[in-house]
Amino acid sequence: MITxxxxxxxxxxxxxxxxxxxxxxxxxxxxxxxxxxxxxxxQRGGSVVTYVRFGDKIYSPIIDKGExxxxxxxxxxxxxxxxxxxxxxxxxxxxxxxxxxxxxxTGATDYPNGLIEKMKENGAEVDAMDALGIAxxxxxxxxxxxxxxxxxxxxxxxxxxxxxxKAIEECVPAKFxxxxxxxxxxxxxx
Amino acid sequence: MKELxxxxxxxxxxxxxxxxxxxxxxxxTPSTEVTEEIAKYDDVYSEWAPNEKVAMEVAFGAxxxxxxxxxxxxxxxxxxxADPLFTISYTGINAGMIICVADDAGMHSSQNEQDSRHYxxxxxxxxxxxxxxxxxxxxxxxxxxxxxxYDCPVFMKMCTRVAHSQSVVEVSERVVPETKKxxxxxxxxxxxxxxxxxxxxxxxxxxxxxxxxxxTTDINRVEMGxxxxxxxxxxxxxxxxxxVFGENASILKLGMINPLPEKLIKDFAAKVDRVVVIEELDxxxxxxxxxxxxxxxxxxIFPVIDEFSQSLVAEKLGLEAKDSCKAIEGLPVRPxxxxxxxxxxxxxxxxxxxxxxxMGDIGCYTLGSAAxxxxxxxxxxxxxxxxxxxxxxxALGSESENKTVAVIGDSTFMHSGMTGLANIAYNQSNSTxxxxxxxxxxxxxxxxNPTTGYNIKGDPAGKINLEALxxxxxxxxxxxxxxxxLKECDEAVKEELQANEPSVIISRRPCALLKYVKHxxxxxxxxxxxxxxxxxxxxxxxxxxxxxxxxxxDNTLCVGCGVCKQLCAFDALKEPEEVTE
Numbered sequence: 032m033i034t035x036x037x038x039x040x041x042x043x044x045x046x047x048x049x050x051x052x053x054x055x056x057x058x059x060x061x062x063x064x065x066x067x068x069x070x071x072x073x074q075r076g077g078s079v080v081t082y083v084r085f086g087d088k089i090y091s092p093i094i095d096k097g098e099x100x101x102x103x104x105x106x107x108x109x110x111x112x113x114x115x116x117x118x119x120x121x122x123x124x125x126x127x128x129x130x131x132x133x134x135x136x137t138g139a140t141d142y143p144n145g146l147i148e149k150m151k152e153n154g155a156e157v158d159a160m161d162a163l164g165i166a167x168x169x170x171x172x173x174x175x176x177x178x179x180x181x182x183x184x185x186x187x188x189x190x191x192x193x194x195x196x197k198a199i200e201e202c203v204p205a206k207f208x209x210x211x212x213x214x215x216x217x218x219x220x221x
Numbered sequence: 222m223k224e225l226x227x228x229x230x231x232x233x234x235x236x237x238x239x240x241x242x243x244x245x246x247x248x249x250t251p252s253t254e255v256t257e258e259i260a261k262y263d264d265v266y267s268e269w270a271p272n273e274k275v276a277m278e279v280a281f282g283a284x285x286x287x288x289x290x291x292x293x294x295x296x297x298x299x300x301x302x303a304d305p306l307f308t309i310s311y312t313g314i315n316a317g318m319i320i321c322v323a324d325d326a327g328m329h330s331s332q333n334e335q336d337s338r339h340y341x342x343x344x345x346x347x348x349x350x351x352x353x354x355x356x357x358x359x360x361x362x363x364x365x366x367x368x369x370x371y372d373c374p375v376f377m378k379m380c381t382r383v384a385h386s387q388s389v390v391e392v393s394e395r396v397v398p399e400t401k402k403x404x405x406x407x408x409x410x411x412x413x414x415x416x417x418x419x420x421x422x423x424x425x426x427x428x429x430x431x432x433x434x435x436x437t438t439d440i441n442r443v444e445m446g447x448x449x450x451x452x453x454x455x456x457x458x459x460x461x462x463x464x465v466f467g468e469n470a471s472i473l474k475l476g477m478i479n480p481l482p483e484k485l486i487k488d489f490a491a492k493v494d495r496v497v498v499i500e501e502l503d504x505x506x507x508x509x510x511x512x513x514x515x516x517x518x519x520x521x522i523f524p525v526i527d528e529f530s531q532s533l534v535a536e537k538l539g540l541e542a543k544d545s546c547k548a549i550e551g552l553p554v555r556p557x558x559x560x561x562x563x564x565x566x567x568x569x570x571x572x573x574x575x576x577x578x579x580m581g582d583i584g585c586y587t588l589g590s591a592a593x594x595x596x597x598x599x600x601x602x603x604x605x606x607x608x609x610x611x612x613x614x615x616a617l618g619s620e621s622e623n624k625t626v627a628v629i630g631d632s633t634f635m636h637s638g639m640t641g642l643a644n645i646a647y648n649q650s651n652s653t654x655x656x657x658x659x660x661x662x663x664x665x666x667x668x669x670n671p672t673t674g675y676n677i678k679g680d681p682a683g684k685i686n687l688e689a690l691x692x693x694x695x696x697x698x699x700x701x702x703x704x705x706x707l708k709e710c711d712e713a714v715k716e717e718l719q720a721n722e723p724s725v726i727i728s729r730r731p732c733a734l735l736k737y738v739k740h741x742x743x744x745x746x747x748x749x750x751x752x753x754x755x756x757x758x759x760x761x762x763x764x765x766x767x768x769x770x771x772x773x774x775d776n777t778l779c780v781g782c783g784v785c786k787q788l789c790a791f792d793a794l795k796e797p798e799e800v801t802e
Contacts, residue, residue: 042557054225054387064225065353067386069329075588076763077557090464092353092386092457095532097545108552115548132555136766137593137758140553154546172777 033086034187035094039113040105041130042079048202049103049176050081053183056190056198057085067092078109078132101187103179106130107159111146119154124182126162126175158182165217174214177203181218192219226390228383231354233258234390235361236319237265240397242288245270245279247636248665249295250330251384252323256293257668260677264395269668269677272603272636273298277305277320284318284374285410287401289365293321296337297602301637303340306374310344311420312410313372316401317365320346323379326501327528330381330664332583332602334526336502341376341479345424347431348376348479349440352459354388360476363440369401371427371434378478380501382457382528432480440476443489447471450538451493453486453506453517457529458499464531465540481509490515497522497538501529559588561764562733562740562780564659567704568628569596570760570784571711577626577718580613582606582638584630585663585732593761597628604629604637607645607654614650622651623718629654632662632670635685645723646695653717653724656687657704660731667735691725698724705730707787733780741781742797746772750793757785757794 036053040046047068054066062085069079082094096115102123104110110125117123127147134140147159160182166174177199184195196212203211226234233255236244244267246256260267270276273294283290294302299322306320322340325331341348349364351357357379364375408416435441446468454462455475462472473489475481490496490510498507498519507519522537523529536542559566569589572579573596581587581597582605590597599609606627614622629638634656645652662668669675674684691699698720702713710728717724731738743764751771758765764778765785772793774785786794 041555058223058225058389063389065386065388066225067382068227069381069385075557075560075585076555078555089388090460091531092382092388092460093530095530095543097532097543108555111549112552112555114546117546119544119546121546131763131766132553133558133591133761133763134553136763137761138755138767139592143549143552146549149549150546153549 033084033089035099036083036101036103036183037094037099037113037116038081038083038103039109040079041109042075042077044105045173045176046079046081046105049180050083052177052180052198052202053083055202056194059194059198060190062086063089065089065092078112080113101183103183105175105179107146108132108143111143111150114150114153114155117155120156122156122158122186123150124158124179124186125160126179127159128161128163160221162218165221166214169214169217170210174210177211177214178218178221181215182221184215185219223389223391225387226354227254227387228351228354228357228379228385229254230258231390232321232351232357232361232377232379234392235358236291237262238358238393238395239362239365240289240395241265241291242397243280243283244268244291244293245276246293247271247273247276247298248662248668249298249323250665251325251381252293252295252298252321252379253665253668254384255321256677259291267677269670271671273302274304277302277309280318280320281305281309281314281374284314284316285403287316287403289317289398291319291321293323295331296322296324296335297331297333298322299337299340301603306340306346307344308412309374310346311412311417311424314368314374315403316398317368318374319361319364319368319377320374321377321379323381323384324502325381327381332600334502336505337376337378338478338505339503341378342505345428346373346376346479347371347477348378349476350378350456350478351383351476352456352474353383354386355390356476357383358390358392360440367434371431373427376479378456380456380528428480432483435477435480435482436485438477441482441485442474442476443485444472444474445492448493449495451489451496452499453489453496453510454499455506456501458501458534461529461531461534462499465535465538475506478506481506483513486510487513487515490517499523499529499534556591557588558591558761558763559585560733561762561778562782564704564728564730564733565589565657566594566760566762567707567784568655568657568710568728569594571707571714572596572626572628574711575624575714575718577624577714578613578621580606580610580625580627582627582629582633584633584657586628586630586657589628591761593759603633604641607638607641610652610654611641611645611648611650614652625653626714626718627652627654628657630663631656631658631660631672631687632668634687635671639690642691642725643694649723651721651723653714653726655726655728658687658727658729660729661735663732667732687727696723696725698722699727700724701727701729703730704728705782705784707784733782741783743776743779743781744774744783744786744794744796745776746774747793747795750791752791752793754790756788756790759788760785
């Protein structure tokens with residue numbers, strides 16, 4: 032049994048911490064784990080994707096079309112972009128923020144409408160939330176990643192809440208711990 | 222204890238445990254983190270060298286002196302270091318030396334997709350290739366043993382998916398071998414023709430012995446499963462093959478990809494019904510098998526372009542594709558862009574405005590080629606901007622001299638811009654060179670370089686003064702501009718293009734992402750004053766968009782650089798204190 036989670040967003044949004052936390056928590060649970068990132072050019076405001084795979088034995092470090100159980104997205108358009116990677120009936124957890132890509136900024140095209148509905152029509156279970164707003168309420172917009180992970184923990188039940196909280200303690204700097212624990216809690220309950 | 226570790230970090234850990242003493246590298250995705258991780262160990266000397274040739278020669282010197290050494294580079298960096306490479310293969314080393322070369326199939330962050338294995342074959346050096354983090358750690362130790370046993374540098378070939386994926390490793394203690402005493406040996410280390418002629422047969426004999434080693438080493442292994450199909454593979458392709466077939470195929474997994482074994486491959490091929498070679502990029506293992514007279518399938522099924530995946534392996538070997546959610550068509554792309562507040566933007570705006578022909582170079586600023594700035598005409602490799610503007614202007618003379626510029630970053634200039642500049646100074650083309658000095662190596666994630674005044678550990682170091690350097694080369698016209706000041710940029714570009722001699726403009730402002738750079742508060746749009754002329758949109762700043770017919774500044778992105786404000790004829794872009802209502 033292998034679980035495949037894609038963490039997607041716009042370069043600079045903090046998706047690396049989310050995948051680090053997830054990788055850490057499932058390793059503690061005793062799973063084999065692989066986490067794959069792309070560095071360099073695409074970090075400059077481009078579309079970024081991280082793959083987290085865990086189970087008894089993991090070979091490939093990447094997730095391919097039709098393989099993702101979950102897509103955790105920091106931005107609406109980026110969730111839609113990776114639809115084809117999702118298994119039929121797979122779940123998308125999306126921060127319903129819209130960040131204009133350059134073709135929209137320059138006026139070459141418009142930001143697409145109704146993406147959440149389209150994702151549902153195309154076979155995904157979608158949980159769209161204002162993770163950015165919730166994070167701001169928790170204390171900092173930078174905790175958006177932890178809000179989303181809180182939400183993910185609601186669906187992925189192999190890891191207990193205590194295990195998540197312990198992993199957060201081990202992964203984030205002490206001075207941000209309180210903020211992140213609060214953000215995680217608010218993500219679950221939002 | 223088991224840890225989840227990035228491939229590059231695990232590799233660095235392996236080097237550390239194997240007792241490395243000296244590391245010298247030039248950053249390049251996806252190789253950079255190996256050296257960054259080594260720099261965290263205080264008992265290892267590490268540095269950023271100005272370029273890969275220097276780095277390799279530093280590592281060579283340290284190995285000859287008797288300490289285990291290392292250098293790292295991306296695939297195109299190995300082109301720069303090719304000169305020492307081919308000859309240190311002849312001299313051999315003393316203590317172990319590892320050369321890391323990281324390929325980027327799929328070109329996530331590169332200008333070409335070359336296959337570095339050709340270099341191992343051409344320079345007649347062993348090359349190992351790990352398939353995950355645990356192997357990266359183990360192979361580092363193995364590579365030092367091979368290096369010392371066979372008296373030659375050993376390549377460790379990484380690729381993006383191994384370098385930048387985390388998998389589980391177990392670490393152990395560092396063991397530092399004794400220094401191997403340096404002994405003068407002119408016949409071995411001085412490669413004049415007479416000596417080199419005696420060294421070449423030694424290299425050939427070494428390869429013969431290494432082939433014997435390849436037959437039995439534990440890093441080449443056979444995993445017998447179903448014998449209907451036998452797969453010969455290495456690196457991530459091994460992982461994709463295992464993912465698809467599990468025990469339903471037999472696999473010869475090669476950890477050493479040069480030189481390749483002969484008997485091991487023949488024996489494996491004899492045990493299976495069908496032999497398939499799965500390798501990214503060029504057909505190197507395949508060609509070797511065919512030379513041995515083995516019937517294999519390879520590039521007749523698999524592409525020579527791009528990286529592979531488990532789905533590609535499954536599809537090409539006739540397995541069914543997985544069901545998936547339906548794609549949403551027609552979505553706008555999201556290419557990487559220059560950051561809000563990027564100091565390069567003002568300068569590229571000026572070049573676009575003046576309709577300059579721009580010879581570009583390698584770095585973040587290559588993004589200046591993207592719309593709407595579209596201000597780069599040519600980009601090939603490190604340093605080519607300066608050398609090629611000289612050729613361009615020599616070919617066209619006054620037709621191009623007053624409208625053509627070269628742009629190059631501070632780190633790239635140190636890497637291989639200086640020799641091109643020497644050529645302009647010496648052979649006197651009327652060329653204008655712009656050094657985009659953002660005081661850091663930006664694209665690879667903020668590494669120090671010889672112009673920044675800090676070393677790899679962030680401690681104070683020597684600092685090369687660009688103005689003094691250009692003047693010493695004989696340039697009379699050297700001026701510094703602030704790229705946040707559009708008027709100053711415009712004047713400088715116009716004047717230097719008109720000048721009747723070579724000139725250098727240094728566009729100086731630190732990268733907006735550097736921690737010590739203080740940002741100003743975000744600007745705001747006065748919607749009453751905005752006439753929707755879209756002048757600000759010509760900058761391609763990710764913080765500026767159009768909302769409900771008027772310009773809009775995203776206050777989470779804007780760093781208050783004020784470049785857009787200089788373009789607004791209606792004074793609609795306001796600093797916070799200017800907002801009175």
